[in-house]
Amino acid sequence: MNPIRARGIRKSFGALEVLKGVDLDLAKGEVLCILGPSGSGKSTLLRCINHLERPDGGMVELNGVPVGYRLSGTTFRELPEREIQKQRAAMGMVFQRFNLFPHLTARQNIMEAPRRVLGLSATEASQRAERLMKQVGLAEKVDTYPGALSGGQQQRVAIARALAMEPSVMLFDEPTSALDPELVGEVLDVMRSLADSHAMSMIVVTHEIGFARSVADRVMFMDGGVVVEQGKPQAVLANPEHERTRAFLRRILE
Amino acid sequence: MAGIGNQAGLPSVLTDEQLASAQLLPRKQPWTWVAAVAVVLVLANALYSILTNRGFGWPVVGEYFFAPQVMAGLFTTLMLTAISMTLALLLGIIVAVAAASRNPVLSSVAKGYIWIFRAIPLLVQIIFWYNLAALYPKLGFGIPFLPPVVEFDTNSVITAISAAIIAMSLNEGAYMAEIVRSGLNSVDSGQREAARALGMSSWDSFRRIVMPQAMRVIIPPTGNETLSMLKYTSLVSVIALPDLLYSTQLISSRNFEVIPMLLVASLWYLLVSTILMVIQSGIERHYAKSVVRP
Numbered sequence: 128m129n130p131i132r133a134r135g136i137r138k139s140f141g142a143l144e145v146l147k148g149v150d151l152d153l154a155k156g157e158v159l160c161i162l163g164p165s166g167s168g169k170s171t172l173l174r175c176i177n178h179l180e181r182p183d184g185g186m187v188e189l190n191g192v193p194v195g196y197r198l199s200g201t202t203f204r205e206l207p208e209r210e211i212q213k214q215r216a217a218m219g220m221v222f223q224r225f226n227l228f229p230h231l232t233a234r235q236n237i238m239e240a241p242r243r244v245l246g247l248s249a250t251e252a253s254q255r256a257e258r259l260m261k262q263v264g265l266a267e268k269v270d271t272y273p274g275a276l277s278g279g280q281q282q283r284v285a286i287a288r289a290l291a292m293e294p295s296v297m298l299f300d301e302p303t304s305a306l307d308p309e310l311v312g313e314v315l316d317v318m319r320s321l322a323d324s325h326a327m328s329m330i331v332v333t334h335e336i337g338f339a340r341s342v343a344d345r346v347m348f349m350d351g352g353v354v355v356e357q358g359k360p361q362a363v364l365a366n367p368e369h370e371r372t373r374a375f376l377r378r379i380l381e
Numbered sequence: 382m383a384g385i386g387n388q389a390g391l392p393s394v395l396t397d398e399q400l401a402s403a404q405l406l407p408r409k410q411p412w413t414w415v416a417a418v419a420v421v422l423v424l425a426n427a428l429y430s431i432l433t434n435r436g437f438g439w440p441v442v443g444e445y446f447f448a449p450q451v452m453a454g455l456f457t458t459l460m461l462t463a464i465s466m467t468l469a470l471l472l473g474i475i476v477a478v479a480a481a482s483r484n485p486v487l488s489s490v491a492k493g494y495i496w497i498f499r500a501i502p503l504l505v506q507i508i509f510w511y512n513l514a515a516l517y518p519k520l521g522f523g524i525p526f527l528p529p530v531v532e533f534d535t536n537s538v539i540t541a542i543s544a545a546i547i548a549m550s551l552n553e554g555a556y557m558a559e560i561v562r563s564g565l566n567s568v569d570s571g572q573r574e575a576a577r578a579l580g581m582s583s584w585d586s587f588r589r590i591v592m593p594q595a596m597r598v599i600i601p602p603t604g605n606e607t608l609s610m611l612k613y614t615s616l617v618s619v620i621a622l623p624d625l626l627y628s629t630q631l632i633s634s635r636n637f638e639v640i641p642m643l644l645v646a647s648l649w650y651l652l653v654s655t656i657l658m659v660i661q662s663g664i665e666r667h668y669a670k671s672v673v674r675p
């Protein structure tokens with residue numbers, strides 16, 4: 128069963144239709160890279176998948192269960208907030224601007240949700256934080272506040288924080304776009320090793336074509352709220368079928 | 382070009398050695414010393430006149446500083462301030478959250494409350510609550526327009542103390558709501574979003590993520606409000622409640638030592654304010670610790 132199956136996702140903000148019926152599948156252990164110009168609805172799609180935004184139409188399934196709704200008869204009834212929170216906890220999200228909690232140390236950032244949501248003890252959560260900080264190569268920074276970390280280090284802590292919930296999928300929204308060029312590599316390395324373990328299913332919105340080419344199992348190109356084309360990275364990146372994809376790649380590669 | 386030095390790019394007269402081993406001295410600041418001397422002179426003169434002018438009546442001040450009536454007044458002032466400020470803070474948080482709510486009924490009620498209680502003078506509010514029995518002889522709880530489930534005599538519930546606490550909490554709550562609102566607005570929306578994405582409940586996200594960050598913005602004006610409240614409690618003399626200031630005035634109406642008794646009150650206000658300021662800076666340091674780079 129695919130961890131994520133989305134069908135006909137539509138979303139408007141006022142008169143602006145941002146998603147015009149998007150279908151998306153993510154297989155177990157698969158890495159899907161989403162490319163597309165700014166404003167094409169990539170972030171909104173990720174936010175609809177974990178129900179930070181409620182789609183106006185269509186449905187997302189996580190491990191075969193509808194997200195945010197319960198099927199009753201032939202209609203879908205919206206779930207109580209508490210149930211949706213549980214579903215959200217199973218999808219890790221990494222933001223462009225890290226969004227670490229600045230008043231908490233790296234350890235406390237990682238411990239907070241496992242303690243509150245999964246009910247882990249302080250000792251268990253703290254051990255998990257240490258293990259994950261080691262995994263992202265920051266073992267010695269575990270008791271540091273975000274303000275004293277570089278952008279690349281902050282984003283690696285943010286990845287550790289999301290992994291601490293042991294999610295079945297990870298959603299990355301342009302995780303390296305806010306970083307100085309020399310810091311991009313360390314974050315992509317962490318993501319690459321996560322992908323190489325084949326344990327994690329990942330959706331990565333990114334402009335890093337090199338990463339998409341070497342790590343992605345599949346690349347999807349979005350424009351104007353629709354999926355223009357998708358396929359193997361070699362095919363889509365080297366020989367795009369659509370003029371819009373070609374124009375975008377030309378712009379980004381020069 | 383004269384006097385601007387080596388702008389034309391002429392070769393420097395200093396050797397590499399001289400530049401590398403330069404002895405650095407701080408800038409001379411003669412005016413700091415002039416100002417310091419002037420301030421010390423003015424203060425010394427003021428202190429001398431205060432201590433030697435018999436009108437200040439220092440022996441009387443000493444005599445009454447710990448008088449039981451003054452102590453009782455001080456206790457009333459501190460209690461009114463502490464209870465009213467605590468209630469106002471809780472009320473302010475609730476009202477600020479309600480005002481930001483997407484529920485239009487809730488947010489209108491909250492905004493209406495802020496509007497009314499900031500507009501009417503505190504003095505009027507104190508007198509109003511104290512005289513509530515004139516408007517409503519009985520107070521009760523129940524469903525609107527139906528007979529009440531429980532009922533009290535208004536005069537048994539509204540004493541001078543409770544009227545003062547109700548008036549000051551409600552009044553201060555409206556100001557605190559505005560302070561809390563600006564604190565909540567100061568927290569980046571990405572923080573709430575990250576907490577939500579981790580599956581945290583909105584209550585946990587408010588309590589553990591948003592509020593601790595909002596505190597940095599909320600505390601300094603709350604310290605101000607507490608100091609104002611400490612002194613505004615003297616308004617309760619209109620309902621004959623003997624706070625610190627009113628107690629000393631009651632004494633001076635008997636012994637006619639007006640200035641010394643005002644000094645007693647002022648010195649106590651000064652002492653309590655100083656302690657509150659120290660507490661405030663301690664709390665500020667606590668909430669600022671995450672921004673200090675190790």
Ligand SMILES: Nc1ncnc2c1ncn2[C@@H]1O[C@H](COP(=O)(O)OP(=O)(O)O)[C@@H](O)[C@H]1O
Binds near residue numbers: 167
């Ligand atoms: N909360 C919102 N309210 C109004 N408009 C929004 C909101 N979120 C996104 N949009 C608009 O939706 C469009 C798509 O945004 P987004 O999904 O962020 O695109 P992308 O991530 O591909 O750059 C943009 O025009 C953006 O301005």
Ligand SMILES: [Mg+2]
Binds near residue numbers: 169170171300301
């Ligand atoms: Mg985006």
